Amino acid sequence: MRIVIIGSGNVASVLGRLFVKNNHEILQVVSRNAAHAQALAAEFDCGFADYEGAINKEADLYLVAVVDSALYDLNNNLHLGNKLILHTAGSVSKDVLKQISINYGVLYPLQSLRKEMEYTREIPFLIDGNTDETITLIKDFAGTFSGHVVKAADDERxxxxxxxxxxxxxxxxxxxxxxxxxxxxxxxxxxxxxxxxxxxxxxxxxxxxxxxxxxxxxxxxxxxxxxxxxxxxxxxxxxxxxxxxxxxxxx
Ligand SMILES: NC(=O)c1ccc[n+]([C@@H]2O[C@H](COP(=O)([O-])OP(=O)(O)OC[C@H]3O[C@@H](n4cnc5c(N)ncnc54)[C@H](OP(=O)(O)O)[C@@H]3O)[C@@H](O)[C@H]2O)c1
CATH class of the missing domain: 1.10.1040.20 (ProC-like, C-terminal domain)
Structure with missing residues (x-):
């Protein structure tokens, strides 16, 4: 997958490393604070932008790993057509993304993640998507970096x-x-x-x-x-x- 990561904190850092390690390509890191986006982008040798900058539209997947409250503001300025967009929150419905793309879902790591972690322990992923095709796509993607992928609806998650x-x-x-x-x-x-x-x-x-x-x-x-x-x-x-x-x- 070619991936744009939105967010530059713990989850963005740990999952980004996991993606790269498993041969996915990170095209860009986008974050509210440009310096934070730049620092993480340097690790992945990719582009970066803040919220005022242009988001790369070439990716297959947009992963949003920002604080839960900020997920509700995303649809004001992010419109991705049919590109797959996923958030990583345990307690936020997948529907928070439904105005942004027709393909959306959740990739929730059921693990305590800190960006200082040098190696990744086992991370189970609870996934969900808005259609059966999206769920299959997310499941296949998550299966490339975790042996423990389970579909869980909003209420189960x-x-x-x-x-x-x-x-x-x-x-x-x-x-x-x-x-x-x-x-x-x-x-x-x-x-x-x-x-x-x-x-x-x-x-x-x-x-x-x-x-x-x-x-x-x-x-x-x-x-x-x-x-x-x-x-x-x-x-x-x-x-x-x-x-x-x-x-x-x-x-
Ligand atoms: N850490 C975990 O163990 C863990 C596990 C599972 C799921 N999650 C979920 O993953 C998501 C990210 O968690 P995290 O631990 O990575 O958080 P984090 O390390 O605190 O990072 C938060 C990110 O959100 C951005 N942000 C903060 N306030 C914002 C605002 N008002 N508007 C836009 N962006 C804002 C920050 O951007 P700037 O730095 O550029 O300001 C930063 O990139 C959350 O939904 C959390 O519930 C976390």
Whole structure:
């Protein structure tokens, strides 16, 4: 595919590299900020433009990887006829693109992506399109760089995005809170890394509900009370600890 990427952030960078690695050609990077477009274009040795500049009309695919709110403004100045246009958002309907082209859809990477990542981990893609032909085209395209491509309609993708926030963003927030606690209490957070890996790794084979452990699960009030006393100087963490303890006890 010959591709124009609109956006220059995390997803634009990581997916752009994935496209190039799998023999697709990036023709241009377009971004609100010209310097950001130029920097990413330099990596792909392609053209660049800001929103005032001319968009390359020779591409087979236009991939829009911008913040969700900006997707709603695109149709004011982007008109691509029958060229395929895809966005990468979990919680935005594909129909946000329907005024721009007669062929549109979604290529949603169900993974946490940061442009600093030097190598790409496994990325499942949830795809959708406005016609059966478009869906097949997107599926075939995504199959060139991922072994895990699944069709998901807007409502399924939205629900999986909610679950993704819980398992990724919330877990990471808990890691950050635990790290802050360890620093303040002068104990080594890094000693917890094997435990974090073990907990995440085992659910590949067993339902997480079946492997829940800990004082809340055992209803060990004696230990819980000790923990809450240690947490008396950490009100934000104590609040989360109590909420999650309650949730585990009721599960
Ligand atoms: N990162 C992830 O892990 C991940 C995973 C799956 C899906 N997604 C989705 O992918 C999309 C892009 O996410 P991202 O992580 O790549 O975001 P990001 O790194 O924050 O980059 C945001 C991009 O949006 C542009 N932008 C910001 N505000 C804008 C505005 N008002 N008008 C036009 N453009 C604007 C920025 O352009 P300039 O820099 O030129 O201003 C930048 O290129 C989002 O829909 C997100 O939900 C992200």
């Amino acid at each position: 939205l629900k999986l995005h909610v679950a993704a926030v819980v398992v990724s963003n919330f877990s990471n927030h808990l890691y950050a809170m635990a790290e802050k606690f360890c620093i303040k209490e002068n104990v080594d957070f890094k000693l917890l890394l094997p435990l974090i890996k073990e907990t995440a790794g085992r659910i590949e084979y067993i339902s997480p509900a079946e492997v829940q452990t800990g004082p809340a699960m055992r209803k060990d009030v004696f230990t819980l009370d000790k923990h809450l006393r240690v947490l008396s100087d950490h009100p934000a963490l104590k609040y989360i600890y109590l909420k999650l303890t309650d949730s585990i006890m009721k599960s």
